[in-house]
Amino acid sequence: MFLEAQAAELGAATNTLLAYGRDLKDFDAWLAQRSLEFDAVKRAHVEEYLVYCDAQGLARSTRARRLSAVKQLYRFAFEEGLRSDNPALQISGPGQEKRLPKVLSIEEVDHLLEAARDHGRNQADRARNACLMELLYATGMRVSELVGLPVMAARGDPRLLLILGKGGKERMVPLSPDARDALATWITIRDATEEAKLARKQQASRFLFPSRGKEGHLTRHRFYLLIKEIAMAGGVDPSKVTPHTLRHAFATHLLAGGADLRAIQTMLGHADVATTEIYTHVLEARLSQLVLDHHPLSDTATRKASGKISSDGQ
Template sequence: MSAATEGFLAMLAAERGAAANTLAAYRRDLAQAEEAIGDLADAPRDAVASLAGEWASLAPASVARKASALRQFFGFAIDEGWRSDDPSGALPAPRTRRPLPKVLGHDQIAALFARAEEEARTNDPKAVRLLALIELLYGSGLRATELVALPVHAVPRDAPFLTVTGKGGATRLVPVGGRALEALSRWLALRPADPPSRFLFPSGKGQHFSRVRLFQLVKGLAGRAGLDPAAISPHVLRHAFATHLLEGGADLRVLQTMLGHADISTTQIYTHVDAARLVALVNSRHPLATRTTSD
């Protein structure tokens, strides 16, 4: 990669606190663009425009992501004095529709937890660990990356909250229910102390439990519970947390805080699943709801 793109990535890490996965995605997109048109700090506008052809076979969401990475780079390049022009206008701007989240029903959640609880009754450390993991995914709405990287000190001592570090290094307090606290207590009693680790869910060599392994375990549990593994993942359990809280009457702003969304528009995607409740709310709470047409 060119020195300019390396400098941009260094800025993302140092000034914006971009996560490792985010940096890896930016690095990949910028490297592929440079392979196609050369050093981005010097690439002429027509070369930038030619990327539309390079990306023709990609999904609109992928094109939008790559174009966003380049727009941010070009803005940085202008700020640094590497470019005097902004060729971002030559990039394609596909209209993308954000996919609606997969939604698990209450019966599916019940089946998943029934199986996890049954397996954990043996007090096998791996089964108790899995129960604690899914309790935190569904009970607190954590992202997979947030969950596997939780340090031991994040576990509440005298308050029912977890201290979670989310995207961009932002820290938030997440409530933990009684079931999750009980599962965590059981796991801490069985958690291996050797080798020492600062992580709540340790792996070998002082590292934390991997995100890939978490996905594998959740899908395996789904299969044993008689559910379709393809329909269930850690992220789907996070969606279920949000959806079911909204069904129960949770405030959207409160949910935004718990999920760690920077923009409430991201949280609003969950409102589609609760249309019936919203109609009932309007019919019961609107000032004109109690008036008849003859009034």
Template sequence: MAGDDLAERFLAMLAVERGAAANTLSAYRRDLDAAREVLGDPASADGPALASLGKAWEGLAASSLARRCSALRQFYGFLVDEGVRDDDPSGALPRPRIRRPLPRLLAREEVERFLALAEEETAGERPEAVRLLALLELLYGSGLRASELVSLTVAAVPRDAPFLHVTGKGGQQRMVPVSSRARAALSRWLAARRSGAKFLFPSSGASGHLTRVRLFQLLRELAARAGIDPTRVSPHVLRHAFATHLLEGGADLRVLQLLLGHADIATTQIYTHVDSARLVALVNARHPLAGKRDHGK
């Protein structure tokens, strides 16, 4: 079977079985095309050919090289699963070492000031102010991604349960708890929003929802009014604050992984940088042998 056909079958599998988004599929297609420029037909490449990619792609950033190699590893795994190849040569691919950047953070006091101003600005019950408070409470109180938040439908907010039904990356669904503060803000917003709209945060158009770009702008405008450097604030920064502050409070890493919707716990582990001294103290205080004397003395 021609390499192009195999690549299309691989991409179709990602879409159907893993729910890969269109942007993800486009990125994989570009990575396979880049490999084809060097290898000819990637489907028939052997180990030495794959090892040569390190030299051919030496000008790439480590993160870009890692992404391309990840796409190829999955492609060869697919070929083996489909019986197209008996061997998996992907072990010869370069393995660049990349360091995950630490997330930007807001201190608890800054988040409190941010939320306090948003609450204060709802005094006149202006719909725009009530909406912003609800958006903030869900970003910081539930740790939603910006795309998850703006695309929430009214049906995703059960009126008799403190949870949201969230559709995350790859179409994966999860239940996200909503704090009492966020529930109160949501109730105010549901009473103020345009009735009949499908989305919880509808746009000014007939059927769309608030865009991520507009959400970003609203947060930075509020940050400026609160005396916080706007360049330090974004939806993702508030999601990071949610995760970091929960971990500081003793949350289990696996629970945090579920709340954030991370497929791999390695992604969640980036938050363990937040307070190493507190984590050591937590082990000393909570470990079953904590406080027991050393019987060897």
């Protein structure tokens, strides 16, 4: 009932529902070991479960997410009249670790975009890969939003792309000239393939990036592997490159270029500007490192110049 309500009333994404389901199954298994049912849980039980999660060596972020799932479940039960209280209401979580996201340099992004144009078994693969990477960097889309784009949203050489984000919220994001060119090239090839399918009396896909899988479009997992291949081909460290680091690069490079934080929030689809503000810290960290590395009065720069340390800090 809880998961159905999240999907119907809040428009929760499939990945969010799967995450809630996994976390609550773990909590359910822990309760079963103690012969407890969901409706018999008290605050002390939830606290004991968090101690158990900590003892399992789970990351702070994982423990915080599991507590959030439990809290949401019991809030739902309270609102539906299934319980008269929320046993997890006043429990404080471990909090999230404040880690700055990895950010690619403009030069590294250029290498990725160039490699994408040449990566693939045939012309169609190369055009699709170029379109994927150009759109991702030009818009800062989440990977699920990118691979699930309907083709109708991209027709007519659009200057703005309509994106359906979390919770069913729509937003408009401008496209760069390079992204529009890559999109036009890919749509031409894609449409020819889909027309050939129709000629064989097969159903055409409604997605911009079709696939024969059950979802009907390129999967997040396949794109994750693909972007690693493109990174290797472009001479960029694959450990630094994920679909999400391109989203981070989009935001950080815009901010460095003088873009307004509120505009970046809108384009990223963040509900709260506080989420977007992390990119100001990323920019501050990069600027601080530039000063340390290159300012003539910096101890690091002086030692590098004298040859006492190498360029990699040794």
